[in-house]
Amino acid sequence: MQSQEEESDGQTATEAMNAEVLATVGHELRSPLTSIKGYTATLLRQERRLSRQERQEFLLAIREASERLEAIVERFLEMSQLETGNLNARPIPVDAARVAQEALLNAQQRTNESLPAHFTFHLRLKDEHGALTSQEPLILADPRLLREVLDNLLDNAINYSPDGGRIDIVIYPVQSSSAGRQYAAQEMVSREERREGQMQTEGEAEQMLDICVCDHGLGIPDEHLERIFERFHRVDTGLTRTVNGLGLGLTICKRIVEMHGGRIWAESCSAGGSAFHVLFPLAEKSEVSDVHEI
Numbered sequence: 540m541q542s543q544e545e546e547s548d549g550q551t552a553t554e555a556m557n558a559e560v561l562a563t564v565g566h567e568l569r570s571p572l573t574s575i576k577g578y579t580a581t582l583l584r585q586e587r588r589l590s591r592q593e594r595q596e597f598l599l600a601i602r603e604a605s606e607r608l609e610a611i612v613e614r615f616l617e618m619s620q621l622e623t624g625n626l627n628a629r630p631i632p633v634d635a636a637r638v639a640q641e642a643l644l645n646a647q648q649r650t651n652e653s654l655p656a657h658f659t660f661h662l663r664l665k666d667e668h669g670a671l672t673s674q675e676p677l678i679l680a681d682p683r684l685l686r687e688v689l690d691n692l693l694d695n696a697i698n699y700s701p702d703g704g705r706i707d708i709v710i711y712p713v714q715s716s717s718a719g720r721q722y723a724a725q726e727m728v729s730r731e732e733r734r735e736g737q738m739q740t741e742g743e744a745e746q747m748l749d750i751c752v753c754d755h756g757l758g759i760p761d762e763h764l765e766r767i768f769e770r771f772h773r774v775d776t777g778l779t780r781t782v783n784g785l786g787l788g789l790t791i792c793k794r795i796v797e798m799h800g801g802r803i804w805a806e807s808c809s810a811g812g813s814a815f816h817v818l819f820p821l822a823e824k825s826e827v828s829d830v831h832e833i
């Protein structure tokens with residue numbers, strides 16, 4: 540049984556967390572609202588004195604702040620739909636490499652337009668032996684939700700790489716046991732080991748596709764690698780305080796991936812930066828007649 544002291548320690552920790560969540564949410568809502576109020580007030584007060592170009596700039600800033608508010612509201616609504624089971628995935632056979640390519644191109648456009656840091660984006664497909672391949676694997680996924688997961692991971696890779704750098708998506712087939720222990724055929728074990736059955740997998744192995752998004756940014760301290768998937772959890776660094784965010788993106792990604800029978804986890808890279816692995820079930824040959832075109 541919990542002692543009174545432990546119970547009150549637990550309560551204090553929960554209260555502190557709730558206070559932190561409220562502060563994050565309050566801050567995220569307040570800063571775009573402050574912009575909208577400030578620019579609107581100036582436009583109303585100084586309308587005649589402002590040049591056409593200044594008016595245009597103010598209106599653009601108001602639009603940007605409104606879009607940020609809209610995105611926050613959308614996040615909350617999506618989170619609530621996922622929690623209440625009101626958002627359902629419609630999985631169909633999807634060409635994962637094409638969705639990844641689209642997401643990369645989109646990320647590239649966004650960074651070229653708005654960020655001073657220089658990023659390069661690369662997509663690589665590998666076969667089960669780790670060799671580069673051009674064969675585009677099909678997975679069973681809801682294409683819109685898959686794209687949302689990739690967009691989220693790429694946004695984070697960009698936001699948490701203040702000096703820019705290389706961002707990769709590497710796609711390769713893996714075996715995943717039903718108990719959830721996965722291994723990448725090419726990178727974690729040698730072919731001999733697999734042949735000799737030395738992997739300690741439990742349950743029946745399932746064919747999955749690992750879509751790995753890697754960056755060379757800040758990296759994530761080990762003690763946060765699991766917690767970042769919890770609602771509102773953000774790693775408290777100087778940079779996180781300057782990057783807008785609610786700490787909901789990865790929670791949403793996790794819910795979406797798990798809805799597809801997949802898994803998501805994060806690793807730190809030894810050379811710095813982070814790698815996010817997302818496993819989706821590969822489509823069986825019999826399911827492949829109806830491939831989704833983007």
Ligand code: ADP
Nearest residue numbers: 695696699758767773774784785786787788789
């Ligand atoms: P948000 O980015 O809105 O804060 P997320 O749920 O997407 O929320 O991410 C939670 C936290 O995980 C981030 O605040 C950040 O601290 C950390 N994080 C996520 N992706 C990365 C990354 N690629 N590199 C470093 N830290 C990351």
